[in-house]
Amino acid sequence: MASILIYLVIGLPWIGALLVWLAGDKRTTVQHILAILFSVASGIAAVALLFNTSSTTVINLDAGGVFGQFTFVADGLAVFLAVVATVIGSLAVIFSVDYMHGEKSLGRYYAMVLFFIGGMAGLVLTSNLLLMFFFWEITALCSYALIAFHNDDPKAVAGGIKALIITQLGGVGLLAGALLLFSQTGSYDFNRMIADPGIIDPRILSGMAFGCLVAAAAKSAQFPFQTWLPDAMEAPTPISALIHAATMVNAGVYLLARFFPAFKGVPGWTTAVILVGMISAILTAIMALVANDLKRVLAYSTVSQLGYMVFAIGCGGVYASQFHLFSHSIFKALLFLAAGAVIHSVGTRDMRQMGALGKQMPLTRFVFVIGSLALAGIPVLNGFWSKELVLEAGLQHGPIWAYAFMLLSAGLTAFYTFRMVYMVFYGKPSSEKHVHDAQPAMKVALIPLAAGALLSWLLAGPFSSLLHNSLPAHEIHAITTTEVLMEVLAAPATYIALAVVALGLIAWWQRQHLGGVAHAFRWLTAAAENSFGFEAVNAGIVRLTLGAAQKLRTTQTGLLNWNIAGLLIAFxxxxLILVVRG
Amino acid sequence: MLNALIAAGIILCAIQAIRVKKLIAAALWLAGCSALTALMLYLLGAPEIAVIELSVGAGLVTVLFVFAINIIGDEAPVRMPAIPPLVAWLLVILSFGTLAYLNLPLLEIEVPTLVTIPMAASSIWEDRALDVILQIVLIFAGVLGIINLISDNSSRESKA
Amino acid sequence: MTAQTALTLLLAIPLGAAPVIYLAGRIALKTRVKSGGASARILAVLALLAAMVPLYYAAMHFTSTGPLTLDINRISLQMDGISLLVALTALILGLCVTFFSTKYMQNDEGEEKFFALLMIMIVGIIGLVCATDLFNLWVWFEVMAVSSYLLVAFYRSQPDALEAGVKYLVQSATGSVFILLGIALTFAQTGVLNLHEIRLAVSAGGNSPIILSASVLMLIGFGVKAALVPLHTWLPDAHSQAPSGISAMLSGIVIEAGLVALLRSTGAVIVSHTTWGYLIMAFGALNLLVGNLMALRQTQVKRMLAYSSVSQMGYILVGIGVAVYTLQPEGAAGGFFHVITHSLMKGAAFLAAGALLYALRMAHHNHEPLTVSDLDGASQRYPVTAFFLAVALLALGGLPPLAGFMSKWQIFVAGFQSGNSLAIALVIFAAINSVLSLGYYAPLVNRMYRHEPSDLVKEGKPISWVMVLPLVIMTVAIVALGIWPPLVRWLTTPAAMSLLAIFGG
Amino acid sequence: MTTIPYIDMLTVMIVFGIGLYTLLITRNLIKVVIALQILVKAGMIALVLAGRINGQVMTGQSIALTVIVADTIVAVIALALAVQVKKHHGTVDLDKLRNLKG
Incomplete structure (x- = not known):
């Protein structure tokens, strides 16, 4: 049963991709219908898979030789992420019906989205590291193709290529990890390693651990690879919601969570993970304070929230991190899709040109505010519970300075969230244009997500038992929802965090009176606007490579004599090498 | 002794072939080089190949060179060599210095005196028949290509 | 069909077809002026199809009984794993190219010569990889080289094609004299020419400086054809100026055949396989770096693809270098797998670029090169061709699950399994290079999917199905090999074993 | 007869060196072809000498025959190319023959 469902979850979107592509751009209605049908079907299959979880291998295809056994496992972690990918994927597809209405080359769009959904499901469901790498690359490829979807726009193309190259560079880390695993154990099945990390030489294990951290950081846009995600916002907004908020960027967190039992013993690894998460969380929270592009603010906040998840893993809170991932997928997809409805109707992403849109778009405002409250960590929305769990884990198991920084960024989160809501929906109107509220298909996608942001925390108990039952190595305790709630409410961390969040809100309220403070931190905002120099470093590396390439071109002189000279030089x-070596 | 003389002649001809400015003269020096090579091959005990080298290398190829040079014409010699002569010298000396050094042991080999000179034909046709077949292929390919290279281009335009 | 007959026919059919094609073309030209090339074209395709039959039997014999030998007096030809793999690749690629060229070369003057020379080149490649005699190897090599000189300079009224032809010829001829000297030294030292006997004599004789210099001479001589950096300088010129079908052949199989010749000849004369393995890996690293960096700033499509061949050669060299170093078959299997996939990917890329070049420029009697910006929005007008080109490029960039990734992967695994830290570092370097290569493949793919087509695309002529069919076949193969790499294990494993036999493992 | 290898081997090396030096230094395409011919002469002597050294004169001879045929063909093609180059470029100066670079 489980094996059939796995085939369906991965295969249905791919078949759908092929059919949409074959349908051709002249039959757009058929394309819309096919895309919805296949994504929803895959979502249903994934949900059905929730009731068939186990920690044993359910599919095993022998590819032979150096390609190993193509294995799939439907354990809790995998199935949960597959559900997120397919369900949010279906909602994004439904949202696209209105959002992408009248776009050219719709076939390419839907085919890539569906291909992505299947790839993402495969990425989490497989237990073969090589196969995981395949799916990893497939998702990168789709992300690239979709970022560069409007490829008449040089910014979109540049953003796409940047995302592709950075995630691919990170992919080298995963590739090295897979190669090391294979050369050590003769198989790519990582569950053996997770169950017993001792089978691998400690030095090799440490290489793998840091290789995976690099891969995860690149994929999840964590420090120092965070620069690609804001540029990826050139993608159509449903794509930003699906790939760059709810699914693909979580792959890095998934990777760390998956391998946590194997790597936690590696000296320095957990500290490195904590550092990566903390720096990402705080840096991008500051950048979100000063950004004026609506989608970029959301992108920075995504990086920041992913930082929370990474931090939680570093502190040993796998459950907290995955629960936050779950909440974040819902509220961030909601925020992005709602932002998409705004952008679609206003026609710009610059928040300075928005304002007072709330009256004209009541439904959008309503869901956006729900998402924002969840993001800011206001009780009783889902973001509150999961963020508190993360902070609690940090307080209990992490270094105190890291916890302090995480608290600070929780405050900043509240601040920039309210700034964003205010700039878009309240304040003074900046254009006289008439805007319309979300269209029907958009509503279909927004309302379930809003409901999710309000209520998904009720699943905390079942979620923990799901992870507990099928992930023996991760040592996750099964607790009921009530226990989770009690734990959060009883912990002092919660009240500290709430106080900080409230401080952030007060700071926002009293922003006029804080002019002096803002002035004092002028240098910080200036640095944040320049993305703390990371863009410059990126540009420098690109310039260096291109410069080297240009210099090297002079070696191809085009003169025959020099060509012959090259022959002699090689000779x-x-x-000489051979004579010296003997 | 004769060997040494011929060797000196070959080297002289080779140097002259590259030194002289007029291309026709260079081609003729090359012919001389070829003829002396043929002589050397004869002394090495390869009379048949010497004859062929004489007729093909010194004869046919020279004729072709003269033809080609006639069509192309002598260009005014350019003073500036394409790459600095010093670099060129360095490369040649380094490469063939090491090569010659490595091959010093070859000089200590005793060469047996030739008693009789066997007929080459049997060896060529029997032992290395495949090479001979391939010579025909080579000639065919070469001829095809040369026809293509030298045939007039004008017919194409008329067809197109 | 006996093994000997199969091998004879495999060589004899295309070889015999060459003069027939030429004569048929000429006669048709004399009698019916209009369709001079038609008979030549059809004959060429038929000859290659016919050659598939003996190859099939040869493969059957090989898989059941091992290498098959054909003695022609004292020289023998032997079909071992490597030759079977290269011969099969050459024939399939040759068939695709010939079929493609029936349209591409249509109305070019000298079409019959083109096909006749193409046949000779294919025979040259097959013979080259079957040769067991050092000198015979050189002769086959010359057959392949002579026919390719003329094919590179086929557009003899194009100044650039002539320039490329001249450079290719002079560099290659210099290389072949190096080989001659190497052969002479080997022959002087060992007194035999059969590669196997040379190997025995050399291992008995120990480390002789003469043999050492001979091995270097042969490495450099064959290295010119195999495009080892810094001997590669002819490649970008020749590959970009040749007719597109020939570019596909040159990149797809000729440089690999050069590599096989290099391995066969040097394998017989080297003493220390570890040093040699390091040397090949070093050339691999150079090829990767130089090929990628040079490709990064190219504006002409075919020239960019040519440089990418230099870097793809690097992967093959890394794989084979690891195998030579460790004397374990995995690296070689990966390297030879990459030979197959590269010939498919680069063949498809060159043919697709050629089809676009034909439609956009040559059909308008314009011989200017196709630049990257000319392909803007090509997918609008040529969705199928653009898609195939995109698949080929992404496969070359090593994106799974396309064939290019699988072969690279096998090479990487071998590098890690060797346990040598240098080899591991090299693999990481190769993987990063693979990412770097996306820096030039991805923008090209992007351009083709732009919404606003370039003027050239708007005025482009339609592309005939004749040009698309080979692309379909190759693309299907790329995807199939990507999804199920074991499909060619029956070819790559024996080839790897043969390589180890060459190096005395 | 023991002096033969000395002298002939030396000739081979020197002639080879001359040919390569020419290839590096000359700018005239015809000279390049002449240099290639000089190189081949060296190779040919070396092959026959090798046959002589190990007492297989016949093999050396038959090899040299093939070499002559092959390299004559290469020379002829090179000359034909040079003629075409003159026709389309107006010169056989290598320094002018460098449109393809970088």
Whole structure:
């Protein structure tokens, strides 16, 4: 049963992709219908898979030789992420019906989205590290193709290529990890390693651990690879919601969570993970304070929230991190889709050109505010519970300075969230244009997500038992929802955090009176606007490479004599090497 | 002794072939080089190949060179060599210095005196028949290509 | 069909077809002026199809009984794993190219010569990889080289094609004299020419400086054809100026055949396989770096693809270098797998670029090169061709699950399994290079999917199905090999074993 | 007869060196072809000498024959190319023959 469902979850979107592509751009209605049908079907299959979880391998295809056994496992972690990918994927597809209405090359769009959904499901469901790498690359490829979807726009193309190259560079870390695993154990099945990390030489294990951290940081846009995600916002907004908020960027967190039992013993690894998460969380929270592009603010906040999850893993809170991932997928997809409805109707992403949109778009405002409250960590929305769990884990198991920084960024989160809501929906109107509220298909996608943001925390108990039952190595305790709630409410961390969040809100309220403070931190905002120099470093590396390439071109002189000279130089070099080595 | 003389002649001809400015003269020096090579091959005990080298290398190829040079014409010699002569010298000396050094042991080999000179034909046709077949292929390919290279281009335009 | 007949026919059919094609073309030209090339075209395709039959039997014999030998007096030809793999690749690629060229070369003057020379080149490649005699190897090599000189300079009224032809010829001829000297030294030292006997004599004789210099001479001589950096300088010129079908052949199989010749000849004369393995890996690293960096700033499509061949050669060299170093078959299997996938990917890329070049420029009697910006929005007008080109490029960039990734992966695994820290570092370097290569493949793919087509695309002529069919076949193969790499294990494993046999493992 | 290898081997090396030096230094395409021919002469002597050294004169001879045929063909093609180059470029100066670079 489980094996059939896995085939369906991965295969249905891919078949759908092919059919949409074959349908051709002249039959757009057929394309819309096909895309919805196949994504929803895959979502249903994934939900059905929730009731068939186990920690044993359910599919095993022998690819032979150096390609190993293509294995799939439907354990809790995998199935939960597959559900997120397919369900939010279906909602994004439904949202696209209105959002992408009248776009050219719709076939390419839907085919890539569906291909992505299947790839993401495969990425989490497989237990073969090589196969995981395949799916990893597939998701990167789809993300690239969709960021560069409007490829008449040089910014979109540049953003796409940047995302592709950075995630691919990170992919090298995963590739090295897979190669090391295979050369050590003769198989790519990582569950063996997770169950017993001792089978691998400690030095090799440490190489794998840090390789995976690099891969995860690149994929989840964590420090120091965070620069690609804001640029990826050139993608159509449903894509930002699906790929760059709810699913693909979580792959890095998933990777760390998956391998946590194996790597936690590696010296320095957990500290490195904590550092990566903390720096990402705080830096991008500051950047979100000063950004004026609506989608960029959301992108920075995504990086920041992913930082929370990474931090939680570093502190040993796998459950907290996954629960926050769950909440975040819902409220961030909601925020992005609602932002998409705003952008679609206003026609700009610059928040300075918005304002007072609330009256004209009541429904959008309503859901956006719900998402924002969840993001800011206001009780009783889902973001509150999961963020508190993360902070609690940090207080209990992490270093205190890291916890302090995480608290600070919780405050900042509240601040920039309210700034964003105010700039978009309240304040003074900045344009006389008539805007319309979300269209029907958009509503279909927004309302379930809003409901999710309000209520998904009720699933905390079942979620923990799901992870507990099928992930023996992760040592996650099964607790009921009430226990979770009690734990959160009883912990002092919660009240500290709430106080900080309230401080952030007060700071926002009293922003006029805080002019002096803002002035004092002028240098910080200036640095944040320049993304703390990371863009410059990126540009420098690109310039260096291109410069080297340009310099190297002079070696191809086009003069025959030099070509012959090259021949002789090689001859001399080789003969000298051989004579010296004997 | 004769060997040494011929060797000196070959080297002289080779140097002259690259030194002289007029291309026709260079082609003729090359012919001389070829003829002396043929002589050397004869002394090495390869009379048949010497004859062929004489007729093909010194004869046919020279004729072709003269033809080609006639069509192309002598260009005014350019003074500036394309790459600095010093670099060129360095490369040649380094490469063939090491090569010659490595091959010093070859000089200590005793060469047996030739008693009789066997007929080459049997060896060529029997032992290395495949090479001979391939010579035909080579000639065919070469001829095809040369026809293509030298045939007039004008017919194409008329067809197109 | 006996093994000997199969091998004979495999060589004889295309070889015999060459003059027939030429004569048929000429006669048709004399009698019916209009369709001079038609008979030549059809004959060429038929000859290659016919050659598939003996190859099938040869493969059957090989898989059941091992290498098959054909003795022609004292020289023998042997079909071992490597030759079977290269011969099969050459024939399939050759068939695709010939079929493609029936349209591409249509109305070009000298079409019959083109096809005749193409046949000779294919025979040259097959013979080259089957040769067991050092000198015979050189002769086959010359057959392949001579026919390719003329094919590179086929557009003899194009100044750039002539320039490329001249450079290719001079560099290659210099290389072949190096080989001759190497052969002479080997022959002087060992007194035999059969590669196996040379190997025995060399291992008995120990480390002789003469043999050492001979091995370097042969490495450099064959290295010119195999495009080892810094001997690669002819490649970007020749590959970009040749007719597109020939570019596909040159990149797809000729440089690999050069590599096989290099391995066969040097394998017989080297003493220390570890040093040699390091050397090949070093060339691999150079090829990767130089090829990628040079490709990064190219504006001409075919020139960019040519440089990418230099870097793809690097992967093959890394795989084979690891195998030579460790004397374990995995690396070689990966390297030879990459030979197959590269010939498919680069063949498809060159043919697709050629089809676009034909439609956009040559059909308008314009011989200017196709630049990257000319392909803007090509997918609007040529959705199928653009898609195939995109698949080929992404496969070359090593994106799973396409074939290019699988072969690279096998090479990487071998590098890690060797346990040598240098090899592991090299693999990481190769993987990063693979990412770097996306820096030039991805923008090209992007351009083709732009909404606003370039003027050239708007005025482009339609592309005939004749040009698309080979692309379909190759693309299907790329995807199939990507999804199920074991499909060619029956070819790559024996080839790896043969390589180890060459190096005395 | 023991002096033969000395002298002939030396000739081979020197002639080879001359040919390569020419290839590096000359700018005239015809000279390049002449240099290639000089190189081949060296190779040919070396092959026959090798046959002589190990007493297989016949093999050396038959090899040299093939070499002559092959390299004559290469020379002829090179000359034909040079003629075409002159026709389309107006010169056989290598320094002018460098449109393809970088």
């Amino acid at each position: 001399i070099a080789v003969i």
